[in-house]
Structure formats: C-alpha cells, structure tokens
Amino acid sequence: MSTTVGILYPGYSAEDDYPRAEKLLTDSSRLALVHTEMREDAHRVDALLDIGGDDVLGAGARSLASEGLDSIVWACTSGSFVFGVSGARDQVARLQKVAGVPASSTSFAFVDACRALGVSSVAVGATYPPDVAGRFVQFLTHHDISVLTMSARDIITAAEVGTLPGDVVLDFAEAVSGDAQDAEAILLPDTALHTVDVLDALEERVGKPVLTANQVSIWQGLRLAGSDVHRDGLGTLFRKG
Known part of the structure; x- marks a missing residue:
C-alpha cells in the first residue's frame, strides 16, 4: 500500500537519510519532508524547547497540507523528550490536531x-x-x-x-x-x-x-499510516514481520 508520511525535520544535518530510506521502501510510499525552523542549533534545553514549540511544528504541518498525508512525525528526539513525558504527549496531540492525521515524535517512536x-x-x-x-x-x-x-x-x-x-x-x-x-x-x-x-x-x-532516530521515525510514520510491513535494508525493526 502506498502511503505518504509527513516528516517535520529541524534544520539541516542528516535530512538526506529520508530520501535514501524512501528508495528502500519499494512500494511507492513517500516521505514528505519539510525543514522546520531552528532559531538556534544547540543541544541545550532552552534551545530544544524552542525547536519543538507549537508554533514551529504547526507551521511545518501546515506547509505539508497539500501532500495528502496519512501520518506525520516530529523527527526530533531531543526536541520531544526535553518536554518530559506529559509535555511530549501534549506536543504530539497538538500536532495531530493541526495536521488532521495520526501523529507521533521520535521519542515515542523509540518506545x-x-x-x-x-x-x-x-x-x-x-x-x-x-x-x-x-x-x-x-x-x-x-x-x-x-x-x-x-x-x-x-x-x-x-x-x-x-x-x-x-x-x-x-x-x-x-x-x-x-x-x-x-x-x-x-x-x-x-x-x-x-x-x-x-x-x-x-x-x-x-x-x-x-x-x-531516523530509522524509528520512518517506521513509526509508516506504522501509523497502516503500512508496517516487512522491508529489507533498514534493520531488524523493519524485518520483524
């Protein structure tokens, strides 16, 4: 089944992992990526709270509105767990409300x-x-x-x-x-x-x-979109079926 997963990716560093992974999906599933705003690139708590703010994620989700998404993932581990468990849950819930499709973040994808x-x-x-x-x-x-x-x-x-x-x-x-x-x-x-x-x-x-992180983000998005199937080349997680 061909699905489209929205990927909200902060800034620029390893976003090219996503088109590489997309080539391995083999079923025409798409990873529609948008770069969300990173006002400061720093693995520091205050900067990470800003990176994962509702305004940033909301803008990213709205920019993908025309993509026909089946799910959406905030592809940032530190920009999700830094809010704590309840804060990270609220972050995902608000993202889902804006995007109108099942949502998650990399932190929950690991779990x-x-x-x-x-x-x-x-x-x-x-x-x-x-x-x-x-x-x-x-x-x-x-x-x-x-x-x-x-x-x-x-x-x-x-x-x-x-x-x-x-x-x-x-x-x-x-x-x-x-x-x-x-x-x-x-x-x-x-x-x-x-x-x-x-x-x-x-x-x-x-x-x-x-x-x-990028592996589980992709897996989570596909899972939420109903496309959690056996795939080669992406580790044990994708072969578990």
Missing part, C-alpha cells in the same frame, strides 16, 4: 519500536551533552525500558553531528555495545546522525538490534 521488538533493556549512545542525554534516559525509564549504560559524546550542534561519517557511527555503536553486553538493543537517539546507509552494518557489528 514503540522497543515494544515491537520485545526489548526491555538497552544501551544508549547519545551524541548530546550528558544533561540532555539524561533526559532521554528518564523518558525511556518512565516507559519501563531499562537503560543499562548511557554514553554521551557531548556534541553541541546538530550540524556537527551530521558530519560524522559511517565508520565513526559504527565504531561508536560497537563501543556502546561493549559497555553493555546484556543490553537487548543499542539506541542511537539523534536525527542529526546519518544512519540509514549503515543500519544493517550496525547490527552486524554489534550482533543485536540497533535502533536509530
């Missing part, structure tokens, strides 16, 4: 992806500073996902994260996995990180499922 795979213990490899990464740990813990270890690379801007090459991403995931052998999955929670081209390689390197 739903873990549940879909039966994963209850994870290791987190965050590009964020430790204080921001700690809020993601709290978000997961609230949803009964045990975080065995958390590594934070302390990178301030999404732009810098977007420059990290695939071999660095692979090495980072391997280091995170090595610190938590008992973790059922590795989570890389930053949509500024390029991962689509290395999803299968990541899992081969660490020997377990790896969930990445």
Whole structure:
C-alpha cells in the first residue's frame, strides 16, 4: 500500500537519510519532508524547547497540507523528550490536531519500536551533552525500558553531528555495545546522525538490534499510516514481520 508520511525535520544535518530510506521502501510510499525552523542549533534545553514549540511544528504541518498525508512525525528526539513525558504527549496531540492525521515524535517512536521488538533493556549512545542525554534516559525509564549504560559524546550542534561519517557511527555503536553486553538493543537517539546507509552494518557489528532516530521515525510514520510491513535494508525493526 502506498502511503505518504509527513516528516517535520529541524534544520539541516542528516535530512538526506529520508530520501535514501524512501528508495528502500519499494512500494511507492513517500516521505514528505519539510525543514522546520531552528532559531538556534544547540543541544541545550532552552534551545530544544524552542525547536519543538507549537508554533514551529504547526507551521511545518501546515506547509505539508497539500501532500495528502496519512501520518506525520516530529523527527526530533531531543526536541520531544526535553518536554518530559506529559509535555511530549501534549506536543504530539497538538500536532495531530493541526495536521488532521495520526501523529507521533521520535521519542515515542523509540518506545514503540522497543515494544515491537520485545526489548526491555538497552544501551544508549547519545551524541548530546550528558544533561540532555539524561533526559532521554528518564523518558525511556518512565516507559519501563531499562537503560543499562548511557554514553554521551557531548556534541553541541546538530550540524556537527551530521558530519560524522559511517565508520565513526559504527565504531561508536560497537563501543556502546561493549559497555553493555546484556543490553537487548543499542539506541542511537539523534536525527542529526546519518544512519540509514549503515543500519544493517550496525547490527552486524554489534550482533543485536540497533535502533536509530531516523530509522524509528520512518517506521513509526509508516506504522501509523497502516503500512508496517516487512522491508529489507533498514534493520531488524523493519524485518520483524
């Protein structure tokens, strides 16, 4: 079934993951992406609250009104979990009201992806500073996902994260996995990180499922649109059917 998923993406860093993924969907499903306003590129709580503001997301959703969306996703992990669990829920509810289609965010996509795979213990490899990464740990813990270890690379801007090459991403995931052998999955929670081209390689390197921000955002959008089917080339999450 061909579906159209709206992707609200903050600024410019790894947005090219989405057209790359779209080519792997194989059923004419579309990922209609719009760049939402990023007044300041910083992995800092005040800047992230601004990035995920209702005015920003509402403007992004309205710009996709002509696309015939089946669902919409706020493709920003830190710009959703930074609001806390109830705030992130309210953020999604308001986005859904504006867009008129099922909505979610990357933070909830991680939770739903873990549940879909039966994963209850994870290791987190965050590009964020430790204080921001700690809020993601709290978000997961609230949803009964045990975080065995958390590594934070302390990178301030999404732009810098977007420059990290695939071999660095692979090495980072391997280091995170090595610190938590008992973790059922590795989570890389930053949509500024390029991962689509290395999803299968990541899992081969660490020997377990790896969930990445852009991957789970796409999966969540397709799931909400009723197109959660087996697909190759996008990791265990997309092959679970």
